Amino acid sequence: MSGMRIIKAHRGIGSIVRGQALVADDGFSARYDLDRVRGVFSRPQHALYGQSYVDRVLVLDIAKGGVATAWMLRDMRAGGKAPAALLLNYANPVMAQGAAFAELTLMDRFETDITGALVTGEEVEVDPMKGEVRMLAASSD
């Protein structure tokens, strides 16, 4: 574990998960941005347009949009179309409420801009109770 890069944050919601990061300097709303049937970003203006977010550690700037995400995250998890975790510079209440309801791992308020600290494809471990994101290794994908 020596030399592993760790980014600290506020204590989050959910359990420890590992996954491959999908990173963009853009916002997040399940209603506004996603095709939740296909599991891809569907808003043409979104930086991740067309990309699959399923089972990825989704790393974005801030929560955007309306309140529907609080319901939708649970249905996305039940249908196998959810990210593994959601990391935001700033969440809003809707994201926290939705994460708690869906038992989805959520963290925010990092010591640095999380969208600049991680890169897409990087393998990370998210530990919300400790408030840590640990970089494991870059994926070859």
Place this chain on the structure above:
Amino acid sequence: MQLTDDEKRMHEGARGEPRRLAIEQQIAVGRFFDAVDFVPVTQAHLMADGEAVGEAGVAVLEKIAAAPPADRQVLIPTVTDPRGVDVAACARLRQPDFAEGRERRIVDALEAIGCLMTNTCINYQTVAPPVLGEHLAFGDTGSSIYANSVCGARTNFEGGVAALWAALTGRVPRYGMHLAEHRRGTDLFHIDHVPATPADWGALGGVIGRRMGSYWQVPVLAGIEATPGPTALKFFGAALASYGSTPMFHMVGVTPEAPSLAAVFDGDEGSAHEISAADIDAFYEGFVADDDHVDIVVLSAPQLNLYELQEVAAAIDGKELCAGTSMMVTTPPEVARAAERMGLTARIEASGAQVLEGVCFYQMYAREMGEANGWRQIVTSSAKLANILGGYGYQPRLASLEQCVDAAVTGRLAARQAS
């Protein structure tokens, strides 16, 4: 979090499983935002359209509804956001086959829990306007920002199921907009071009919302010399909340917590961001479609109040929709009854437009409905709706009410004159 004796009883399950689950969920959110305790709330506004709730959410609602009455009844008046289905129009609108059945299950569950099925996002205009200092659990961004800003009430976004938790416990974690320190202004905007139409007010909300960096920023508008009416503030707030995830704004000399700049800023307010007519024009021009053809015109998001329906009726009197172009207007059920009684609905529908009650377009399985009807190029007076529908496969464009009616009648959206 510090819990009262009653809250401890709920947490231990002594007041039934639904309230135990509710307060457990609320504690998780409260800890996330460092809430010290709970604050009682007087009313809740629950968003639970079928598309958002999904089958997983319906299962939770039905489980709560099956609990003993003493365990499942809401503790405070709880009203509902627009539904996803107007049963009278479901087949005509080609909504998904499962939509009506899921809708029935959700409504049955919410009624068993004790919700008042008002089915409106403008409850603050049509049901019970909040008052200064009142703590609420509002679960629609438009109603939340209006309650916080225009009414001076206090609510966070209680998204979907969170408003149900608040209804079952009668309280919410005390953080964010419930605390005076988070209601202070953070960013000053000087408006040198006061919007002319509700659509323009929505555009202004979108312009400022895009500049908001998080839920915790509270924009302050200066330079609005004439008090806007409730419709203008409704459009402005809905768009600001939609584009910025912003729960509150101050308008100096207009909103109750902003009698002056000094009243809303702690110390120096910093330099103002200037908002000009060019910013509004650029916002409109940011919506691009393949051509000027219009598949559907939608007046919704927020639902229309009685004054707006009167304006629509006046604008469309004696006109007919262009073949191949649809037009839809949504309004709360109580306003629909009034509009029928006053002859407004008949005047609007004589054109071929549809007045739908208790629904809102983007909550009606908009993706599936658009694909089934061939609707792609949509014109609306709502910047909020235009913001949402881009992700649903539409090409939205923003226009004034008069332009919307003209587009419905001609099937084309005329070029907009610059501000």
